[in-house]
Structures are given as structure tokens and as C-alpha cells.
Amino acid sequence: MSEDKIEITENDEKGLNFVEQIVANDLKEGKNGGRLNTRFPPEPNGYLHIGHAKAICMDFGVAEKFGGTCNLRFDDTNPVKEDVEYVDAIREDIKWLGYDWGNREYYASDYFPQLYDLAIRLIKEGKAYVDQQTAEQIAEQKGTPTTPGIESPYRNRPIEENLDLFERMNKGEFDEGTYVLRAKIDMANPNMHFRDPIMYRIIKTPHHRTGTKWNVYPMYDFAHGQSDYFEGVTHSICTLEFEVHRPLYEYFVKELADESYCPRQIEFNRLNLTYTLMSKRKLLQLVKEGLVAGWDDPRMPTICGLRRRGYTPESIKNFVNKIGYTKYEALNSISLLEHSIREDLNKRATRVSAVVNPVKLIITNYPEDKVETMEMENNPEQENSGTHSMPFTRELYIEREDFMEEAPKKFFRLSIDKEVRLKGAYIIKATGCKKDANGNIEEIYCEYDPDTKSGMPGSMRKVKGTLHWVSAKHCINAEARLYDRLFSVENPSKESEENGIDFRELLNPDSLKVVENVKIEPYLAEIAKPGDKFQFQRIGYFAVDPDSTADRLVFNRTIGLKDSWEKEQKKA
Numbered sequence: 001m002s003e004d005k006i007e008i009t010e011n012d013e014k015g016l017n018f019v020e021q022i023v024a025n026d027l028k029e030g031k032n033g034g035r036l037n038t039r040f041p042p043e044p045n046g047y048l049h050i051g052h053a054k055a056i057c058m059d060f061g062v063a064e065k066f067g068g069t070c071n072l073r074f075d076d077t078n079p080v081k082e083d084v085e086y087v088d089a090i091r092e093d094i095k096w097l098g099y100d101w102g103n104r105e106y107y108a109s110d111y112f113p114q115l116y117d118l119a120i121r122l123i124k125e126g127k128a129y130v131d132q133q134t135a136e137q138i139a140e141q142k143g144t145p146t147t148p149g150i151e152s153p154y155r156n157r158p159i160e161e162n163l164d165l166f167e168r169m170n171k172g173e174f175d176e177g178t179y180v181l182r183a184k185i186d187m188a189n190p191n192m193h194f195r196d197p198i199m200y201r202i203i204k205t206p207h208h209r210t211g212t213k214w215n216v217y218p219m220y221d222f223a224h225g226q227s228d229y230f231e232g233v234t235h236s237i238c239t240l241e242f243e244v245h246r247p248l249y250e251y252f253v254k255e256l257a258d259e260s261y262c263p264r265q266i267e268f269n270r271l272n273l274t275y276t277l278m279s280k281r282k283l284l285q286l287v288k289e290g291l292v293a294g295w296d297d298p299r300m301p302t303i304c305g306l307r308r309r310g311y312t313p314e315s316i317k318n319f320v321n322k323i324g325y326t327k328y329e330a331l332n333s334i335s336l337l338e339h340s341i342r343e344d345l346n347k348r349a350t351r352v353s354a355v356v357n358p359v360k361l362i363i364t365n366y367p368e369d370k371v372e373t374m375e376m377e378n379n380p381e382q383e384n385s386g387t388h389s390m391p392f393t394r395e396l397y398i399e400r401e402d403f404m405e406e407a408p409k410k411f412f413r414l415s416i417d418k419e420v421r422l423k424g425a426y427i428i429k430a431t432g433c434k435k436d437a438n439g440n441i442e443e444i445y446c447e448y449d450p451d452t453k454s455g456m457p458g459s460m461r462k463v464k465g466t467l468h469w470v471s472a473k474h475c476i477n478a479e480a481r482l483y484d485r486l487f488s489v490e491n492p493s494k495e496s497e498e499n500g501i502d503f504r505e506l507l508n509p510d511s512l513k514v515v516e517n518v519k520i521e522p523y524l525a526e527i528a529k530p531g532d533k534f535q536f537q538r539i540g541y542f543a544v545d546p547d548s549t550a551d552r553l554v555f556n557r558t559i560g561l562k563d564s565w566e567k568e569q570k571k572a
Contacts, residue, residue, distance in 0.1 A: 017324060017325045018268075018325065018326070018327070019058065019062060019237060019266055019268055019325055020062055020065065020066075022235075022264075022266055023036060023062055023066060023235055024066070026234070026235070026264070027066060031234070031264075032234040032260075032261050032262070033260070033261065035068070035232070035234055036062075036063060036066050036067070036068025036069070036234055036235065037063070037068055037069050037070070037071065037231075037232050037233050037234045037235070038059045038060070038062055038063045038068065038069075038070045038071070038233065038234070038235050038236075038237060039059060039070060039071040039072070039073050039106075039228065039231070039233045039236065040055065040056055040059040040060065040070060040071070040072055040073070040094070040101075041073045041074070041075045041108075041224070041227075042072075042074060042075065042090050043074070043075045043076070043078070043081075043082070044074050044075075044076055044082045044083065044084075044086040044087045044090060044208075045078065045081035045082050045083070045086060045280070046081075046086060046280040046283065046284055046295075047086065047089050047090075047093070047283075047295040047296075047302045047303070047304055048089070048090055048093045048094075048302065048303045048304075049278060049280070049283065049300075049301045049302045049303065050271060050273065050278075050301045050302075050303065050306065050316065050337075051270055051271040051272075051273075051278045051301075052093075052303070053093075053097060053271075053303055053316050053320065054270070054271040054320050054323075054325075055237075055238075055239065056094055056097055056099060057097070057317055057320045057321075058237055058268065058325060059237055060094075060099040060101075062235070062237070068234075069102070069104060070099070070101060070104070071101060071104040071105075071106055071231055071233065072090075072091075072094065072101035072104065072105050072106070073105075073106040073107065073108065073227060073231065074087060074090070074106070074107045074108065074109075075108050075220065075223070075224070075227075076107050076108050076109050076207070076208070076209065077108050077109075077217050077218055077219070077220065077223050078203065078217065079203060079205045079206060079207040079208065079217070080203060080205045082207075082208055083208065084208050087208075089295070089304060092304070093303040093304060093307075096303070096307060096313060097303070097313045097316065097317070098313050098317075104231075106227075106231055107209060108218075108223050108224075108227050109207060109209050109210050110230075111223070111226065111227050111230050112210065112213075112214055112218075114226070114230055115218050115222070115223055115226055115227075116170070116214075116216075118226060118255065118256070119166065119181060119199060119200060119218075119222075120163065120166070121255075122183065122199075122255065123159060123162045123163055123166060123181075124159060124163070126159060126184065127183060127184050127185075128162070128181055128182065128183050128184055128199060129152075129154060129155055129156075129157050129162050129181070129182055129184055130154065130157060130161075130162045130165040130166055130169070130179055130180070130181055130182075131152050131154045131155075131179070131180050131181075131182050131196075132154060132178060132179050133152060133153075133154070134177070135177065138152070138180075138182075138198070141187075142187075142192060142195050143187070143192075143195065145190065145192060148187060148188035149187035149188065149195045149196075150187065151187050151196075152182070152196065155184060155196070165179060166181055166200070166216070169181070169200070169202055169215065169216050170214065170215050170216045171215065172204065172215040174202060175202070176201075176202045176203060176204055177201075177202070178202065179202060180198045180199075180200060180201050180202075181198070181199045181200040181201075181216070182196045182197065182198050182199060183196060183197050183199050183222075183252075184196060185197070185251070191244065191247055191248075192244075193221065193244060193245055193247070193248045194247065194248060194251070197219070197221055197222075197248060198219050199218060199219055199221075199222040200216045200217065200218055200219065200222070201216065201217060201219065202215055202216055203215070203216070203217045221245055221248050221249070221252070222252060224236075224249065225249040225250070225252050225253040225263065225265075226252060226253065226256060228253070228263040229253055229256050229257055229261075229262075229263055232261075233263045234261075234263060234264065235263070235264055235266060236249070236263050236264065236265045236266070237265075237266050237267075237268065238265065238266075238267055238268075239267060239268060239269070239270040240267045240268065240269050240270060240327065240329060241270070242265070242267055243267045246265045246267070249265050250265070267327070268325040268326065268327070269325065269326050269327060269328055269329050269330060270329070271320075271323070271332060272329065272330065272331045272332060273301060273331075273332050273333075273334050273337065274331060274332070274333050274334045274335075274490045274491065275334050275485040275486060275487050275488075275489070275490060275492070275508075276301045276334065276485070276486050276487060276492070277301070277486075277487070277492055277493060277503065278301065279493070282503060283295075283300065283301075283302070285504070286300075286504070289504075291504060291507065292486075296308045298310075298481070298483045298556050299483055299484075299485075299486045299511050299512065300486065301486070303316075308543070308545065308546065308556065309483060309543060309556050309557075309558050310341070310345070310533050310541060310542065310543025310556055310557075310558030310559075311341050311558065312341065312344050312345070312348075312533075314344050315337075315340040315341040315343070315344040315345075316337075316340070318340045318343070318344065319336060319337045319340040322336060322340065323336065331490075331491060334485065335563050338559050338563060339563075341541070341558060341559055342541070342559055342561070345533055345535065345541045345558065345559075346381055346535075347379075347381050347382065348379070348382075348533070349379065349533045349534050349535040349541055350378045350379055350385075350534050350535070351376065351377060351378060351379055351380075351534075351535050351537055352376075352520070352521055352523065352524040352534050352535070352536060352537065353376070353390065353423070353468045353469060353470050353520070353521045353524075353536070353537050354468075354470070354478070354480075354518055354519065354520045354521070354524065354536040354537075354539065354542075354555075355397045355398060355399055355468070355469070355470050355475075355518065355519040355520075356399065356480055356482075356515055356518050356536070356539060357399055357400045357401060357515070358397040358398070358399070358400065358517065358518075358519045359397065359398060359399070359400040359403065359441055359442070359443070359444060360395060360396070360397060360442070360443045360444070360472060361395070361396045361397065361398045361403075361428075361443075361444045361446060361469065362394065362395050362396075362443055362444070362445050362446070363394050363395075363396070363428060363446055363447065363448050364431065364445050364446070364447055365447045365448060366393075366394040366448055367394065368394050370393070370394065371391050371392070371393055371471075371473075371474075372391070372392040372393075372425075373389045373390070373391060373392070374389070374390045374391075374392050374424045374425050374454065375387040375388075375389060375390075375424070375454075375455075376388055376389075376390050376423075376424045377424075379535075388523045389523065390424065390470075390471075390521050390522075390523060391471045391473070391474045391522070392422075392425050392471060393471045393472065393473050393474070395471075395472040395473065396422070396469045396470065396471060396472055397469065397470050397471075397472055397475060397519045398414070398444070398467050398468070398469050399467070399468070399538075400441070401413075402414055402420075402467050403415065403430070403433070403441065403444050405433060405441070412464040412465040413465045413467060414428075414430050414444070414446070414465065414467060415430060416430050416431070416432065416433075417429065417430065417431075418430060418465075419463045419465075420463055420464075420465035420466065420467050421452070421463050421465070421466045421467070422448075422466075422467055422469050423466050423467065423468050423469070423537060424454050425453065425454060425469070426448040426449060426450070426452050426453050426454075427448070427449045427452040427461060427463055428446040428447065428448045428449070429446055429447055429449075430444060430445070430446045431445050431446055431447055432444075432445045433445060449461075467538075468536075468537035468538050468539075470519045470520065470521050471521075472519075474521075474522050475519040475520060475521060475522070476519070476520050476521075476522060476524075476525040476553070477516075477517060477518065477519065477520075477552075478518045478519075478520045478525070478552070478553040478554070478555060479514065479515065479516050479518065479552065479553070479554045479555070480514075480515045480518045480542065480554075480555045480556075480557065481512060481513075481514055481515075481545065481554065481555070481556050481557065482512070482513040482514075482515060482557045483511065483512055483556060483557050483558075484508060484510055484511045484512070485508055485511060486507065486508060486511055487506050487507060487508055488506060488507070488508040488509070489506050492506045518555070520553070524553075525553060528544045528548070528553055529544060530544050530545065530546045530548055531543065531544060531546075532544045533558065534555075535561075536555075538561070539560070539561065540557055540558070540559055540560040540561050541557070541558040541559050541560075541561075542555040542556060542557055542558060543555065543556050543558050544556075
């Protein structure tokens with residue numbers, strides 16, 4: 001562990017959240033030799049979600065802010081649910097967010113020998129015993145917050161017998177569920193976690209790192225604080241559900257620590273988000289049952305899902321900074337997350353033309369074989385972002401929703417005898433349309449004013465509407481996946497619990513619509529690579545999906561240009 005001391009100035013303390021203030025005070029007081037070492041301890045039993053992103057930003061961020069270090073430690077104490085796939089995915093997500101743990105990658109399994117030796121020591125000191133009751137019996141004897149628990153009939157088993165049974169547990173002589181090792185603390189303690197908590201249980205599933213070496217595995221409450229101590233962690237920052245575990249954390253840590261060095265647990269509020277779930281177990285259900293296309297489905301709140309959808313690390317960090325860290329649980333609006341990605345992509349995304357629901361527009365007074373080149377701005381929010389060329393021809397595609405044969409007064413798009421501007425090109429006036437046998441519009445006819453080309457004197461003439469378009473002759477076909485919120489209710493967890501509804505029944509049936517005949521401008525087809533982000537003019541922000549091929553581009557809608565969801569829900 002590093003012995004470097006960190007100096008704190010008055011400027012360092014300005015604008016700190018409460019966790020950072022605690023850390024700053026500890027450093028000023030010289031605790032732990034003036035060191036700062038945090039850790040991020042994910043379980044490798046699933047993919048990280050945006051709630052974990054908040055914890056990552058705290059654990060790595062506070063270390064960065066005060067010049068300390070942050071360890072990555074996998075809490076791999078349950079081989080039944082763990083997989084190397086999850087380990088690799090967790091590493092990738094943290095690095096994508098912009099954080100690096102250097103050479104400080106650890107595993108709880110690194111400390112299995114020390115934890116086992118500590119358990120033996122506690123047995124010898126009469127502080128732990130082997131219990132052979134069922135899980136149901138142990139739970140029943142724990143009592144309630146207002147009534148004391150009942151001591152196990154095996155609580156006063158002789159020390160030598162406890163040692164023999166525990167060693168045989170680890171040798172694999174007993175079946176899972178037959179024996180556990182419990183700490184002997186206080187069955188009447190008002191804190192339920194002190195009522196002889198389980199320290200070890202038998203698991204015979206091979207471990208992804210240690211194989212079949214161990215048949216007993218430590219529980220979180222026993223392993224976590226000791227692991228912090230073994231690797232020199234000074235501040236163990238976690239979410240509020242662990243606040244009631246803190247006294248037990250301190251109880252076990254003090255079996256190792258002294259006044260020269262002792263890790264400190266601090267809790268903050270977890271991230272809860274509207275229209276989604278943060279339960280890894282329920283997210284796993286969605287994946288296993290095929291209700292989503294995988295952990296990286298762009299509807300999922302997983303970091304890899306958000307990445308595939310087109311979110312940026314900066315947008316997620318900005319969102320986390322906006323909601324902040326407190327001691328109070330809250331349900332954060334997903335609209336704020338969406339605002340963060342709009343704000344970020346508005347600055348960085350290249351503007352391009354794509355028509356999602358195309359209908360043909362024919363300019364009847366434009367020469368049939370003529371092709372003009374229009375210069376389109378790449379991003380008005382960026383200086384020196386430049387322009388790109390876009391072909392303009394007699395036949396174009398526009399959005400079907402941008403035309404009405406007979407339009408209401410406040411419809412400022414295209415209608416018969418009304419004018420609009422084609423973005424970056426000319427002003428046109430609709431003169432008629434052609435319909436199929438079912439009354440669906442097949443073609444729209446219009447005339448253009450040649451004096452109104454962008455950049456020419458006549459271009460200053462004002463009209464109320466501006467439409468995006470692509471050349472019918474030059475456009476490329478692509479696929480768009482229009483993603484929306486995963487659940488149709490604001491708080492699916494609460495709705496499910498209070499009304500006895502299976503959470504899967506609350507999934508939004510319109511969370512994905514696939515459009516296969518999107519018309520995109522040739523410039524976009526030329527430059528788009530998986531992961532690239534664009535603003536489709538007047539539609540929204542889109543990211544190129546990894547499913548894209550040389551012959552077929554696939555775009556995921558990251559977010560629309562405006563948030564219409566809440567207004568629509570109020571109308572409904």
C-alpha cells in the first residue's frame with residue numbers, strides 16, 4: 001500500500017458533497033497516515049447498470065479529486081452466479097467511463113486463505129461456531145426488531161468440535177446447506193445483523209478462479225471489510241442499504257485493525273430511475289427469457305446497453321453530477337438523463353439528413369436530369385465543423401408526416417398551395433398529390449422558386465416551415481431501431497409490489513419499433529462506422545449499431561430532439 005500523504009487546501013474543500021467533505025476532513029486530520037485509497041467492488045454475476053455508474057463516479061472520482069487511488073476488487077464469493085464474461089464486461093464498462101485502476105485489480109478470492117485463517121482464529125477464541133440448523137430454522141430464531149432472537153442449540157458447541165466440523169466442511173465432507181459457520185455475538189442485539197450472522201456456507205460449485213480448492217465461501221458481511229483491510233482501503237464508499245451493516249463491518253474489521261489504520265465505511269443514496277428497474281436479478285430475467293435482446297439491448301439501463309444506444313461517458317457523468325449524492329433515497333426522472341445526452345450530443349453530433357417514413361416529392365418545374373450540390377452544415381454548435389455536400393434532384397423523399405393535403409391553421413409544414421423551405425436548398429409550393437386505391441399518398445407534386453436557393457439573394461425570403469429531405473436518386477436504404485422507455489409506468493418496482501403485478505407485465509410494448517426503409521443521404525452512408533453518433537435533422541440523435549454491415553447500416557435512436565413522453569402520458 002502507498003504511504004504517500006495527500007495535502008488538502010481550502011480550494012479543495014469548496015463545493016464538496018458530503019462524502020468528499022468526510023474524506024477531506026480525514027485527510028486533514030492525518031488519518032491512515034494521510035493516505036486515500038477507495039475501491040469499487042462489483043459482484044461478477046451480471047452486467048453493470050447506470051446505478052453502478054454512480055458508484056463508479058464516486059469511488060474513482062473522489063480518488064482522482066484528492067490525488068488518491070481506487071482499487072477494482074471483484075466480490076467473487078459466490079461461484080454459483082459468477083462468470084468470467086461478467087468480469088470482462090465490468091472492466092470494459094469502467095474503462096469506457098474513463099477510469100483506470102492501474103495495477104490495482106483484486107478479487108475477494110485473493111483473500112480466501114487470510115479469511116479462512118481469521119475464521120479459524122475466531123473459532124479458537126470462542127467467537128464463532130458451526131451451526132447445523134436449516135436456513136429456515138436460523139431465520140425463525142433471529143426474532144424481530146422488537147423481540148430478541150433465540151440462541152442456537154449449537155451455540156455453545158466445544159471449540160475443538162467447531163474446528164473439526166469447519167475443516168471437514170471445507171474438505172467437502174458435507175452437503176450444501178447442512179452446516180454454516182456463525183459469529184457468536186448477541187442474539188438480543190437490537191441490530192438484527194448482530195444476531196449471530198453467518199460467516200461461511202458450503203458451496204460445491206467450482207470457482208472461476210480457484211477451481212475446486214474451496215468448499216466453504218465467506219458471506220459478504222464477513223469478507224468485505226476484511227478485504228478492504230487486506231488491500232489498504234481507507235474509505236469504503238457504498239450505497240445506503242449497507243448503512244445498517246456498518247456496525248457489523250466495523251465489528252469484524254476491528255478483529256484486524258488498530259488505531260494506525262482502519263478502513264471507514266460511508267454510505268450514499270443509490271440511483272433509482274423512472275421507467276426502468278435497477279434489480280440485477282430482474283434484468284437477468286429479462287435477458288434469459290428473451291424479453292430483451294441481451295444485456296446490451298439499448299432499452300436496458302446497463303452501461304453496455306446505454307453505450308450501444310449512443311450514450312456517451314460525458315453524458316452519464318454529467319447526469320450523475322446533476323442528481324448528486326445525499327443520504328436520502330429518491331426516484332430520479334429519466335428525463336434528466338435524456339436531457340444530459342441531448343445536451344452532450346448537440347455539441348458533438350454531425351447533422352445529417354435521413355427520412356424515416358418516406359414519401360416521394362416531385363418538383364415538376366425542376367429539370368429531370370439536373371443534379372445540384374448543396375452545402376450542409378455539419379454542426380452549428382461547433383466552430384470550424386465545416387460542411388458536407390448533398391445532391392439535390394427533381395425527385396426527393398420527405399417525411400410522410402410533413403405533408404397534409406388539407407392542413408389545419410397551425411400546420412407549418414407542406415400542404416397544397418402552401419410554401420416551405422427545403423433545408424439548405426429552395427422554397428417550394430405544393431400543387432397536388434397522387435394517391436393509391438386506398439387513399440394513401442404515393443407522390444406529392446410541387447414547384448420550386450429558383451431564386452430562393454440558400455446563399456442567393458432570394459434566400460432571404462421567409463417562410464414558416466423548413467423540411468429535411470434526401471435525393472431519391474442518390475439516397476441509400478438503412479434500418480432504424482426506434483427505442484423508447486423500457487417500462488410503461490413511472491415506477492415499475494412500486495407498481496409491481498403494491499398491486500401484485502408481475503413486473504414483466506409492465507413492459508412498454510412500444511419500446512422498440514424497427515423501420516427497414518429509411519432513406520439516408522450518401523455522405524452518411526460513406527462515413528458511418530459502428531458507434532458513431534449523428535443528429536438526424538428534425539428527428540433525433542442516432543448511433544450506428546454494431547449489427548451494421550458494409551451492405552446495410554443499422555441506426556439506434558438514442559433520443560428524440562424533444563421530450564414528448566410525459567405530455568403524451570398526461571393526455572392518455
